[in-house]
Amino acid sequence: MLNALSRRALLAALLATAVALAGCGSKDDAKKADEKKAEAVKPDPLKIGFIYVGPTGDAGWTFAHDNARKAVEQEFGDRVKTSFVESVPEGPDSERVVRDLVGQGNKLIFGTTFGYMETMLKVAEETKGVRFEHATGYKSAENMRTYDSRTYEGAYLVGVIAGKMTKSNKLGVVASVPIPEVLRNINAFTLGAQSVNPKVTTRVVWINKWFDPGKEREGAVALMDQGADVLMQNTDSTAVVQAANEKGKFAFGWDSDMSKFAPEAHLASAIINWAPYYKKAVREALDGGWKTEHNWWGLKEGAIDVVALSDKLPAEVKALVEARKQGIKDGSFVIWRGPIVDQAGKVMLAKDQVAEDKWMHDIKWYVKGVQGAVPK
Amino acid sequence: MLLEPMRSQLGVWRIERRPAATAWMRWASPLLALLLTAVIAAMLFAMLGKNPWQGLAVFFVEPLRNAYALSELALKATPLMLCALGLAIGFRANVWNIGAEGQFLLGAICAGWVALLDLASLGSVGLISLLLLAGMLGGMAWAGIVAWLRDRCNANEILVSLMLVYVAQLLLAWLVYGPMKDPAGFNFPQTPRFSAASVLPKLIEGTRLHIGFVVALLAALAAWLFMFRARAGHALQVAGLAPQAARYAGYSARRALWTSLLISGAAAGLAGAFEAAGPLRQLTPYVSAGYGFAAIIVAFVGRLHPLGIVLASLLLSMFFIGGELAQSRLGLPNALSGVFQGVLLFSLLACDALILYRLRRVV
Numbered sequence: 001m002l003n004a005l006s007r008r009a010l011l012a013a014l015l016a017t018a019v020a021l022a023g024c025g026s027k028d029d030a031k032k033a034d035e036k037k038a039e040a041v042k043p044d045p046l047k048i049g050f051i052y053v054g055p056t057g058d059a060g061w062t063f064a065h066d067n068a069r070k071a072v073e074q075e076f077g078d079r080v081k082t083s084f085v086e087s088v089p090e091g092p093d094s095e096r097v098v099r100d101l102v103g104q105g106n107k108l109i110f111g112t113t114f115g116y117m118e119t120m121l122k123v124a125e126e127t128k129g130v131r132f133e134h135a136t137g138y139k140s141a142e143n144m145r146t147y148d149s150r151t152y153e154g155a156y157l158v159g160v161i162a163g164k165m166t167k168s169n170k171l172g173v174v175a176s177v178p179i180p181e182v183l184r185n186i187n188a189f190t191l192g193a194q195s196v197n198p199k200v201t202t203r204v205v206w207i208n209k210w211f212d213p214g215k216e217r218e219g220a221v222a223l224m225d226q227g228a229d230v231l232m233q234n235t236d237s238t239a240v241v242q243a244a245n246e247k248g249k250f251a252f253g254w255d256s257d258m259s260k261f262a263p264e265a266h267l268a269s270a271i272i273n274w275a276p277y278y279k280k281a282v283r284e285a286l287d288g289g290w291k292t293e294h295n296w297w298g299l300k301e302g303a304i305d306v307v308a309l310s311d312k313l314p315a316e317v318k319a320l321v322e323a324r325k326q327g328i329k330d331g332s333f334v335i336w337r338g339p340i341v342d343q344a345g346k347v348m349l350a351k352d353q354v355a356e357d358k359w360m361h362d363i364k365w366y367v368k369g370v371q372g373a374v375p376k
Numbered sequence: 377m378l379l380e381p382m383r384s385q386l387g388v389w390r391i392e393r394r395p396a397a398t399a400w401m402r403w404a405s406p407l408l409a410l411l412l413t414a415v416i417a418a419m420l421f422a423m424l425g426k427n428p429w430q431g432l433a434v435f436f437v438e439p440l441r442n443a444y445a446l447s448e449l450a451l452k453a454t455p456l457m458l459c460a461l462g463l464a465i466g467f468r469a470n471v472w473n474i475g476a477e478g479q480f481l482l483g484a485i486c487a488g489w490v491a492l493l494d495l496a497s498l499g500s501v502g503l504i505s506l507l508l509l510a511g512m513l514g515g516m517a518w519a520g521i522v523a524w525l526r527d528r529c530n531a532n533e534i535l536v537s538l539m540l541v542y543v544a545q546l547l548l549a550w551l552v553y554g555p556m557k558d559p560a561g562f563n564f565p566q567t568p569r570f571s572a573a574s575v576l577p578k579l580i581e582g583t584r585l586h587i588g589f590v591v592a593l594l595a596a597l598a599a600w601l602f603m604f605r606a607r608a609g610h611a612l613q614v615a616g617l618a619p620q621a622a623r624y625a626g627y628s629a630r631r632a633l634w635t636s637l638l639i640s641g642a643a644a645g646l647a648g649a650f651e652a653a654g655p656l657r658q659l660t661p662y663v664s665a666g667y668g669f670a671a672i673i674v675a676f677v678g679r680l681h682p683l684g685i686v687l688a689s690l691l692l693s694m695f696f697i698g699g700e701l702a703q704s705r706l707g708l709p710n711a712l713s714g715v716f717q718g719v720l721l722f723s724l725l726a727c728d729a730l731i732l733y734r735l736r737r738v739v
Contacts, residue, residue, distance in 0.1 A: 055710065085703040087710040091662040092655030095584065096448050097700055104704060114564060115662060138562055178553070179563045208549055208565075208661070364563060375553060 046108060046286055048072070049101035050084035051094065053113035054211050060236035061210065061272075062086065064256045065112045065135075068274035072282050079286060090115020098123045102130050108285045110278070111135065113210075114179075120144060131290055133281055136181065140292050147277055150298030151181065152188035152360070153328055154270025155232065156335045157306045157321055158252040159192020161267055162230040163200055164317045165250055166193070171202045172223030174233040174240050176210045178375045180363045182234045187367040188335060189232050194369055196320070202370045203228055213239040224249050230267070241266055259308040268309045268321075276302045296357065299328050336360060341368050381738055388739035394732060401731045406677055406684070409723035410691070416719050426706050434705050435698035435716070445697075447583035451655065453693035455480065455647040455664075457592040459671030460689060461599045462643030464680040466636040468603065470616035473522060473637055475537030476644040477668025478544035479515035483648025485548055486514030488659040491570040491652070492556070500573045507574060508649050515645015516638050518544065523637040527630055533637070541668070549661050556659060567659040576654050588650035595643065596682040602639075603682070612636055644668060665696075673721055692717065 050069050054062040069082050083104070088097050094116045101109055102123065110133045111120050117137040124132045124144040132144035140146055162171050171193055173186050186204055193200040203226055205219035216235045220243040223231060231251040233240040241262035244251035253259060253269025277297055284290040297303035306325065309318055327333025336355035340348050342365045349355055366374060381390045414432060421431030439449050459476040466473045490507040498506065518540060525531040549565070558568040576586035602609040615622040615632035622629065647667065652659060674692050678684030699713025 049704065083704045083707065085700055085710075088700070089662050089665050090660060091665055092584075092651065093452075093665055093696075093700075095655065096452075096697070097704075100701065101704060115660060118569070118658070177565060179565075208553070361562070 045079055045081040046076075046282070047104065047106040048080055048082045048108045048110070048282065049104070049106035050082065050110045051088050051097055051101070051112065051116060052084060052086040053088060053090060053115070054236060055087050056084075059238050059253075059256050059258050059261065061255045062112065062236070064272050065110075065274055067256075068278040069110075071275035072278050075279050076282060076286070080282060088116075095119045095123065102127050107131065108133065108282065110281075131285055140294070142292060145292045145294065147281070147295040147297070148181075149272045149274070149277075149303045150296060151234075151270070151272065151304065152184045153298045153304045153335065154272075154306055155185040155234075156188040156192040157324060158232060158268055158270050159189040159194075160196055160321055160324060161252075161309075161313065161317060162189070162232065162250075163193030163195065163197035164320075165267060165313070166197070166200060166230045168227050168229045169197065169199045169201065170227045170229065171200055172220070172226070172228030172231045173202060173204045174216055174219040174223065174231065174235055175204050175206050176235045177208055178206060180361055183366070183374065184360055184363045185232075185234050186370060187363060190367055190369045191335065191340070200369065204366075204370065204372055206375055207235065209235070211236040213237040216240050217243045220244060220251075221247070232270075238262070253308065257308045259310075266308070266310055267313065268306050270306050271304070273303055273305060299325060300331075342366065343368055343370065387737045389735050390738050391733050392736055394734050397731050402679070405727040405731055406679065406688070406724055409677075409720060409727050412723040412727075413716060413720045416723075417716060420712070420715070421708075424708060426708065431702065431706060431708070434701045435695065438701050438705070439694045439697045443580065444583055447580050447585035449690060449693050449697060450589045451583075451585050452696055453689040454588045454592045454654075455651050455667040456671050456674050456692055457686060457689035458588075458595060458647035458650070459640075459644045459668055460674035460678060460685045461592075461595055461682060462640030463671055463675045464678070464682070464685060465599060465603065465609075465612065466640045467675060467680055468616050469612040469632045469636040470619075471633055471636045472534045473519060473537045473640050474534055474672060475519070475522065475539075475541045475668070476640065476671050477664060477666065478537070478541035479518045479641045479644035480648040480651075480664055480668045481541075481544040481548050482514035482518040483511035483645030484652040484656075484659065484663045485544075485551060485648075486645070487511035487649030487652045488567060488570070489556070491574040492567060496571065496573050498573075500575075503573050504576060504653065507653055508646060511645045511649020511652070512642040513645065515641040515643070515648065517641070518645070519637040519641025520634075523634045526633060533633075545661075548659070548663060552659050552661055558658075565661050569658045570653065574653050575657075576650070584655050586650070586654045588647075588654055591646070591650070593686065595646075596686050599685075600682040608635065644671075670717070673717060677720065677724055691720075695720075 052062040052065060056066040057063050069084060072080060073082055085097050088094050090113060098119055108131050112135045114136045117134060117139055120132050120134050121139050121141060121144060124141045128143055134144060134146050136148050137146050173189060175182050175186060190202045203223055205222055207215040207219050209215055216237050216239040220231055220240040224247050229249045231240055231244050233254045236255060238258050238261040241251040241253060241258050244265035245262035249265060250267050251262060251265045252267055255272050257269045257271060259266045259269060277295060306321060324333055334354050338349035338353040339351045342348050381388045418428035418432055421428040439445055459480060463473060463476055487507040487510055490510045495503050521540060522533050522537045525536050526533045552565045552567060556567045558566050579585045579589060611627040612632045612635060615627055615629055619629060670692060674685060674688045678688035695713050695716050699710060702708040702712055703710055
């Protein structure tokens with residue numbers, strides 16, 4: 001009796017779902033047909049694909065890239081059609097995603113993490129009609145170029161704030177992966193702090209991940225337990241600023257504005273604005289002029305900024321940050337000006353010498369004032 | 377099994393074991409679970425404001441649309457299949473190795489190490505055989521630690537095998553950040569690219585599908601023969617189902633432990649070797665996309681049976697790929713494929729429970 005009843009109920013439920021599905025289908029199809037008619041007169045939009053290593057979420061690296069994608073849509077309207085695939089691991093899966101984006105008719109493809117380099121290069125060599133933009137890598141081809149942002153400029157500026165705000169004279173950095181970019185940021189942060197407070201030292205915790213809230217938090221807590229009272233991070237989540245908030249210390253947002261995650265602890269956010277570069281790349285792909293090059297953009301191009309300065313900062317600190325920012329923009333102030341010495345006191349950049357980009361790409365050491373050893 | 381009766385306005389109900397579970401339902405249950413997953417998926421699509429038919433098509437039709445798509449499906453299923461086959465043999469013997477992920481990584485590390493040695497004189501066939509063998513040995517050694525600790529110290533194999541996954545991940549990280557790092561790689565965590573001699577032969581030219589898929593199918597056949605036609609396989613399963621009967625029959629529990637762990641270690645290690653030498657072509661910290669863990673789902677959805685595992689690994693691979701396609705085609709979030717995996721496993725467990733048990737009104 002019961003069996004019969006429940007079977008009938010199940011059948012009824014299934015049928016009801018099927019009917020509901022059929023209804024949805026026909027409605028959507030009708031709408032589609034209308035859209036198609038309207039599209040027929042316009043030229044085909046440039047299809048642009050984005051591949052993200054993390055979830056778009058609400059803060060950090062991928063969030064910043066996705067904001068730029070939205071800016072591209074806004075700027076170019078129906079001349080472009082963008083789509084993205086998020087959380088694609090840096091491994092064999094990325095090749096299928098890149099190829100699928102090519103198969104979908106995308107003519108410009110942005111890969112936003114270093115680990116896609118070999119994949120993108122391989123696909124680029126096989127599909128000449130498609131252009132590839134690879135963030136943070138060093139290999140390029142006729143139809144593949146690289147772009148990056150001068151994150152060290154933001155790191156230097158928040159370093160200036162840290163140097164002014166620290167009471168213990170101990171700063172901490174939650175660092176991701178020991179590649180030159182991250183070492184450069186730790187050094188710039190320390191140099192910024194030393195420029196206003198020669199007594200500061202910096203401690204570093206490496207978590208060997210770009211996004212791992214659990215480990216980022218552990219690292220932040222370990223640094224604060226060692227006496228650090230102002231933290232910077234070169235990782236993607238909001239765990240560091242949140243941990244600082246709980247412990248009554250200070251911290252900086254990274255890659256995107258993180259002020260709302262830590263109202264008390266947050267002093268400023270060093271952000272990346274990919275929109276200017278993405279607009280340039282799309283404009284070149286649409287109107288011509290796209291060529292293989294390496295674009296390394298910073299404050300001057302509007303790709304880097306320090307935003308959401310806390311009310312806790314004294315007016316003179318805000319003014320100082322603004323002055324340095326302007327100086328970097330117009331070239332009157334240089335971050336990498338000698339003498340710069342490493343931990344052992346060895347001169348890495350002679351007095352009054354100004355570093356070239358190549359020198360910056362080769363940083364594998366800590367400046368004096370950073371404690372601990374660079375992971376080998 | 378008699379559980380506490382449930383009282384409600386509709387009377388008093390009790391969950392009780394069915395006198396005899398319908399035999400064919402045991403096999404129908406995964407299909408029913410799949411159907412339920414599809415229905416729930418369709419409802420999810422509708423709730424997200426997408427056309428459910430389109431959504432289902434992206435997950436269940438698009439991954440099969442042409443030879444290239446099929447090759448990608450098989451490529452992704454290969455490591456899942458190999459890992460799950462090994463795990464199933466262990467699970468049948470009541471040996472709960474959940475660390476296939478770690479054994480997979482060791483396989484990749486050992487294979488990568490061989491691929492980076494200067495062994496061009498061996499020729500392509502020699503080099504590939506050697507690196508696959510090295511991968512298997514690596515996986516076996518990692519699983520061997522689990523067997524040894526269980527055998528010697530009676531350490532729980534579930535915990536030990538899981539913990540060794542993290543050790544393997546850290547070992548891989550240490551190697552690619554340290555001794556095996558590409559000197560020309562700007563300090564990025566990666567080894568140099570493997571030499572051309574170690575490229576695996578392709579099954580279909582122009583795709584990434586390599587001989588690993590055929591090896592995995594052969595492994596399924598071998599697993600079937602071992603489970604149902606070999607004395608050793610029989611002994612293993614008796615040890616799992618009825619340890620005392622096994623002892624009475626003279627089957628050694630130690631042997632069951634070692635055999636099942638070494639087999640699953642070898643299978644996972646081989647999967648890792650294929651992944652490293654196949655689509656990856658270098659070691660990075662991101663060798664595995666969680667294949668060792670997903671293989672546990674595959675083993676159970678496949679009913680711990682080789683044929684079931686072949687089908688289940690293709691199904692799970694379809695979900696993974698469908699999840700990517702749903703993003704670029706429909707703008708749906710990536711979390712969806714994880715939700716589907718969970719719903720599938722949940723539906724399967726629910727179906728199984730209702731096949732073995734029933735609700736009966738007692739008052």
